[in-house]
Amino acid sequence: MSSKTPKPFFILNFYCLFILIALLIGSCASKRDVVYFQNSNDFETLVDKNTFSPKFKVDDLIGIHISTLDSEASVPFNLYRGSQEGGIKPEQVDYLVDKDGDIDFPVIGKVRVLGLSPEEVRVLLREKLKDYLKDPIINIRLKNFSVTILGEVNRPGTYPVNGERITILEAIGLAGDLTIKGMRENVMVIRDFDGTKVYSKVNLTSKEVLTSPVYYLTQNDVVYVEPNQSAVTSSSLDNRATIAISIASILITSTVILITRN
16 A cells, blocks of 8 residues: 555645635735724814704604693693502503504694604694693603614614614614624615605714714614625635535545555
């Protein structure tokens, strides 16, 4: 039997080495691909001029509570489920924005809120209630504010939002930040308003994201982080590696049989 390494083994080793090098190259990412706000300068000041305020949409749930110095006078203008019998406090009912953009408010009837901000609805209700109540205090809150983060983030999912607004950076933070394979230069925000989908893209590696029209998210926005070329290449190489391992197994088995027979 010859002491030289059989040629199939040499081919196999070379092929495995090639796959390893390709995997290493494909998984590399430069600083330019992963660092946020690369064009910002030390002690640079950016004034937030964004006057964003959420606008109510169809199917939104709105919590509205009316109160006055005379608590009895405001009772008919608040919706409750249940009664105070047995010492159980009744539960306040939220208002659903119907397909026409209206809510059905006690006493005064239909109120159109579609496309209005909480402050605009507050002014509208105060005007409609002035014949019934003196100096009413009107608290308004969006109850179903949530955003969905998908793609190359550590914890994709739908997240509830406390408060009236959230930035895209805060939303990504809820999802555990982007993975190293997320494309930071091309993050997509999908926004729906009255049945119309609007697609916007932002570049997280640039400070201009802070002044983007979608920097503040609205309810039911979807943020999608696209995989970068490294992720795509790695996925392709993973499939090829599986095939290569299968081929290598066949080569090893065939070589062992040939050596054994000789």
